[in-house]
Amino acid sequence: MDRIELCREKFKELFGGEPVKNEGTDPEFMRILQRFIFGEICYTGDLDNQIRELITIVVLAVNQTLPQLKAHTQASLNVGCTPVEIREAIYQCAPFIGFPKTLNAIAVINEVFTEQKIALPIQSQETIPDDQRYQAGLAVQEQFYGNEWKGRYEWLTEEYAEAVPRFLTEFCFGDFATRTGLDAKRRELLILVIHAALGCAGDQIKSHTKGAMKAGNTPDTITGALLHAMPYMGFPRLLDALNAVGEILEGE
Incomplete structure (x- = not known):
């Protein structure tokens, strides 16, 4: 399949609908966005849909892009992420982006949970x-x-x-x-992605690369996670993170 067909396939998996053709006020931009993210990025590397969506929602929380966070919270549920996993991924952002931004993100995911008739509060993971x-x-x-x-x-x-x-x-x-709800492997990978989305480089990325690897993530998984985050955080932050990660991986 070409990237247009792949985009259609992935978009249906995530959102249950069809990507833009000529609808809306900016169909050209949306075609570029959707075909790149859902027709190329989502098929690069061996990450599954669930970890890809958890990566996406933490980057969206970091950036406070809340309408997109709402859409991807629903997509996370559509591909099998549990409400607990989604909540824990957002909670994990708090030490790095602060309480106000985390509360904004929590409000968005809780809105989706309420729409889906998922009872709140979700069970404790303490x-x-x-x-x-x-x-x-x-x-x-x-x-x-x-x-x-x-x-x-x-x-x-x-x-x-x-x-x-x-x-x-x-x-x-x-x-x-x-806390339970996310295993250490995914939790450490998400922490690394959060730092990359914040624009951290150097020592913090290097340290969290080591932590992610000790938790069981492979170099390919780390690279794939950062690449998946790129459309939501931009190429400069990807390249800065890869430069720091590369120093660690080359020394292994």
């Missing part, structure tokens, strides 16, 4: 009591990132030198990485 956030978070942090962060902020005054790494451990890892 696994640890509040007083174990640090130790449980530290176990995950050291598993995937070692102790490279230790001592990095000793130049701060005593209060902040203690608080910054503790908040990193308790919030990023204790509050989120200990």
Whole structure:
């Protein structure tokens, strides 16, 4: 099949309808968009529809492109992602994009869930009591990132030198990485994609590439995930991320 036929096939899988032909005010642009994303990008690499849609929704949450997030939340359900998986992917954005943007994204996915008569709130995925956030978070942090962060902020005054790494451990890892609903492999891959979508490069991308690989992601999966994110975040951020990832993969 050519990319027009592939686009039609993928679009139906995701959205249950037909791609644009001549409808709307800008059919030419929509044909370029749809044929590239759904006729080419979605067939490059071996990622399945479910992880592709989870990648898409976290990038859309990062960018706060909320109408598209609504469409892809429905697409995620259409290809078999569970409400829990979708919610956990969005929750995982919070340490990196902040609470307000995450709340905006949560409102959008909950709108879709309500339309689909999915009961809210969705079942809890918490696994640890509040007083174990640090130790449980530290176990995950050291598993995937070692102790490279230790001592990095000793130049701060005593209060902040203690608080910054503790908040990193308790919030990023204790509050989120200990939750069920997403396995570590997918969670770490999505964290890497979130950093790429934010425009992070250098040390943070390198660190999260190592973490994603320790969680079981292959170089091909990492490359495929970043490429899939490209139409939603742009080529410059893809290339910046690949440059940093390449330094890690070439050293393996």
